[in-house]
Amino acid sequence: MDGTSTPTGIPQSDGLKVADVLDCIRDIPLYRPALDLDAFPILEKPAMAQGFPENWMTPRLAAALAAGEAEYVWSTGTHHARMQLIRPPYFLLRSYYRLWSEHPDLAKTWAGGCRRVSLTTVLATEHVARVNARRKGTEPVATPTLEDRRLDERTMYLNLRLDPGQWDRADVERMLAEIREVSEAHPDGDYHLDCSGYHLAHLARRAEEFGLWSPETFPRPASVVTAYEYTPANVRRYLAERFGVPVIDLFGSTELGYLYYSDRDGRYHPYLDRMGIELVPVAPGSGIHSLIVTSIRNPYMPLVRYRSGDCVRTSDGSADPAKVVAFCGREKELLETPHGPVAQADLDDRVAAVAPEVFLYRLETHGGPGSAALLRYTTFDGRPPAEGRDAALAAAVTALTGRPSSTEHTAHLPIGASGKYAWLATADSREPTAADPRGGGA
Incomplete structure (x- = not known):
């Protein structure tokens, strides 16, 4: 399960054999250059979308689409441009039900x-x-x-x-x-x-x-x-x-199905049927890793060394997928600081340690490194926090980001047009709000 890399770059694990991957992708136009070189670069979302659906089309897929055994769907577009996908009907639901039926809790x-x-x-x-x-x-x-x-x-x-x-x-x-x-x-x-x-x-x-x-x-x-x-x-x-x-967490995506689950004690366990995982540091020396997935679980759109856009941390900072202890947000939402990139989970750890009454929060930064930051937040009961909490929150944000920081308690934080909350708002990466036409769909 350690995602051992092979000469092709494809990870090999208990649930995934390189020969099975090669057999699954042999006729797919997208992979022909990599097959010719016998080396697979990391697959980015724009490359998946370029020339869609012809870049994925095979006689088998065309027949499956005609028979209703495969269908076109869209990703949510919550954290990136919406992406069209091809998968079996109820692919994600079946992944969910199987995991539910096998989960210990x-x-x-x-x-x-x-x-x-x-x-x-x-x-x-x-x-x-x-x-x-x-x-x-x-x-x-x-x-x-x-x-x-x-x-x-x-x-x-x-x-x-x-x-x-x-x-x-x-x-x-x-x-x-x-x-x-x-x-x-x-x-x-x-x-x-x-x-x-x-x-x-x-x-x-x-x-x-x-x-x-x-x-x-x-x-x-x-x-x-x-x-x-x-x-x-x-x-x-x-x-x-x-x-x-117990509050159980399941981690997955529209295109992949479910990859990890937590138990009642919050420990994560891999769920990698026909999948292999690689972890790549988002920056040299960073303990935050980008999640790279190879999956043949979806036979009509197998993904080889696909960058999911999600970030994780491991128990010892290593790149061992078996040691994942936290899913810490999206790669596109990392904040650069003098100490290296910071993820949503890093801020969340500080907020939880200082102010347990905080419900929603958003960190607003509108300048380069060293410019001011504002943490806007709501509380579960709607009341301002206990005395001294604002100062402690501001100090925690300053220590984490290297920016002079302040806080603001508010009654309401708007949700994004995707129906999800953004933890970070910057001048050039603003999450669209409900009234903003840039938002995505289901």
Whole structure:
């Protein structure tokens, strides 16, 4: 599982053999230059998209598309330009279900037949509604019903609004009523709550605010899984305390499926069926590594030495994929500092250590190294933090970034047009807000 490199550059591991990779890609036009040289450079997203879909087309793929065994889909575009992909129908869902069925803390709920309630971006909900409308030969409706939002007999989606910070009482009452419907359909009242950690924290806060937090109104899930984006330590702790069940993290992507999972104690474990992993330092001497993935799990778009754009840290700073202990954000969202690049998880560690009441935060920098930084943040209860916390937060940010820093408590931070929050805002890499037309889709 150590991702041992071979002369071709393709990693070989327990779950992946070079001969199988070569056999899978032999007829794909994209890989012909590398096959001719018997050496594979790191595959970047622009190279995947250039000449699409002809650069991936083989007789086998053309036949699969014609038969409905493969389909075109789009990546979310949350952290990069949206990218068209080809994969088997329900590729990501099947990866999720297999992992759920085998996970040491989740397998019991899978075997017990409990259903999955998914609370994440409205773009994901809209995607499911489009899929269902296409099945029926109709157009998606503006406000999808619960039936429109059922992905299959086991999974349904809740969210109908872009910014969860703007959910009102009617939104919360509807979502809780739908959760109760799912819970009551199970003999033990069990259901599996799959979420973006931010969205579930918003729902819990609103339920408390509106007096809807009782188990009768908001049935407690049998399990909580965060599977859509980075979950800050304060948010994870808040969810574990409120719901009283382990908060499990699954890491994957639209194009890859799931690669790692955490256990109830927060330790990560590889889940690399037909995959190999390489870790490449993002800068010389950096403990942050870029995740490079070789995968033949998707037979129609196998990826060889693909840069996923995600960053990880290992327990000893080495490039051993078996020692991954943290997924720390996106490579495009690294902040350069006098001490080297800083990732979202680095700031998150400082915030969690100093101010456990902080919920959302965004670091704003609008100049070069040495210019000022502003940490804007909200709190779980909406009140300003305990005395002295602002000064401690500012000092922590200054020590991390090398920039003179200040803080600002606010009641609301806008979400991005992708339906996800950005931890970093700079003059040239601003995350589009909900009103900004640069945002992506599902």
